[in-house]
Amino acid sequence: xxxxxxxxxxxxSGRLGRALLRIYRGAGISASALSHTDLDLSRPEDIAxxxxxxxxxxxxxxxxxxxxxxxxxxxxxxxxxxGQAPGAAAAHCRERGARFVQISxxxxxxxxxxxPITEDMPCxxxxxxxxxxxxxxxxxxAALPEALVLRVSWLFGIEKSSFPDRIIRQARERLDVSAVxxxxxxxxxxxxxxxxxxALLSMDDVKGIFHLCNSGACSWQEYGEAALxxxxxxxxxxxxxxxxxxxxxxxxxxxxxxxAYTALSTAKFTALTGIQPRxxxxxxxxxxxxxxxxx
Ligand SMILES: NC(=O)c1ccc[n+]([C@@H]2O[C@H](COP(=O)([O-])OP(=O)(O)OC[C@H]3O[C@@H](n4cnc5c(N)ncnc54)[C@H](OP(=O)(O)O)[C@@H]3O)[C@@H](O)[C@H]2O)c1
Numbered sequence: 001x002x003x004x005x006x007x008x009x010x011x012x013s014g015r016l017g018r019a020l021l022r023i024y025r026g027a028g029i030s031a032s033a034l035s036h037t038d039l040d041l042s043r044p045e046d047i048a049x050x051x052x053x054x055x056x057x058x059x060x061x062x063x064x065x066x067x068x069x070x071x072x073x074x075x076x077x078x079x080x081x082x083g084q085a086p087g088a089a090a091a092h093c094r095e096r097g098a099r100f101v102q103i104s105x106x107x108x109x110x111x112x113x114x115x116p117i118t119e120d121m122p123c124x125x126x127x128x129x130x131x132x133x134x135x136x137x138x139x140x141x142a143a144l145p146e147a148l149v150l151r152v153s154w155l156f157g158i159e160k161s162s163f164p165d166r167i168i169r170q171a172r173e174r175l176d177v178s179a180v181x182x183x184x185x186x187x188x189x190x191x192x193x194x195x196x197x198x199a200l201l202s203m204d205d206v207k208g209i210f211h212l213c214n215s216g217a218c219s220w221q222e223y224g225e226a227a228l229x230x231x232x233x234x235x236x237x238x239x240x241x242x243x244x245x246x247x248x249x250x251x252x253x254x255x256x257x258x259x260a261y262t263a264l265s266t267a268k269f270t271a272l273t274g275i276q277p278r279x280x281x282x283x284x285x286x287x288x289x290x291x292x293x294x295x
Pocket of ligand 1: 011012013014015016017035036037039040041042061062063064065066081103104105106133152153154155156160
């Protein structure tokens with residue numbers, strides 16, 4: 001199949017949604033996006049009618065409730081938005097012969113292992129966010145077996161601040177900066193996800209689950225230290241480049257349990273496309289250069 005000609009993105013104000021618009025439009029693809037106001041996923045019964053107003057041959061759902069602790073306190077809503085809505089959107093795509101891409105997460109796993117996780121490993125979410133996203137994968141594929149489910153982790157990107165931006169902001173202001181040191185995953189550049197997704201969408205008959213992330217894994221503490229080291233090299237004035245580590249246990253802001261180790265294996269994606277994702281720290285440096293040197 002050729003590259004998609006008309007892409008509709010759900011999640012117009014989100015980190016990945018906005019990156020998709022910028023990159024796909026830059027690649028000459030007709031891409032538009034719907035915001036939360038345009039289409040409220042908490043009303044799955046309205047989704048088909050709303051989507052019928054738009055022309056597209058690929059629908060990419062980046063939207064969802066991504067605040068893990070909010071999901072824990074509002075599991076019913078999370079199940080509707082993250083769990084049921086993808087099924088309704090996928091069913092509409094089946095009716096009109098469009099492709100559907102559901103963005104999912106490493107949080108579908110329990111994080112109990114210490115090796116990169118492959119797509120066929122059992123899912124066992126430890127919190128409401130993970131349960132709702134797993135439900136979303138399942139409802140999407142049940143409605144449209146040709147759907148693509150792309151699991152990503154620890155996204156950072158130009159359009160919306162995330163962990164590295166927060167830690168840099170803290171290190172500009174104070175000497176004591178800390179982060180969790182007993183949770184590991186693969187930080188991933190939203191721009192890279194857009195490119196990898198396009199590679200998949202440009203291929204014939206690709207369906208099913210793929211893990212998409214930059215290579216290598218780190219703890220939040222290591223991720224923070226890398227961000228501070230790169231920022232300092234780029235001339236960002238910081239009070240420290242050290243990040244003190246602390247464990248997840250007893251960390252007050254965390255209401256929900258988090259999986260400890262969720263580095264994803266991208267071997268399936270590489271075998272299919274020949275693309276080897278670059279390392280997370282190279283991608284992070286690229287991002288921070290773009291952000292701090294283009295001002
Ligand atoms: N960020 C990460 O580190 C990460 C890691 C793993 C997986 N993921 C997955 O990757 C996807 C994209 O992540 P992201 O970082 O781009 O997320 P994001 O920046 O939080 O964007 C999520 C989007 O969903 C929209 N949304 C929330 N509730 C909605 C509703 N009821 N109806 C319609 N839209 C709604 C939000 O709009 P409003 O802001 O206007 O409500 C926002 O535009 C998500 O599906 C997430 O689960 C993210």
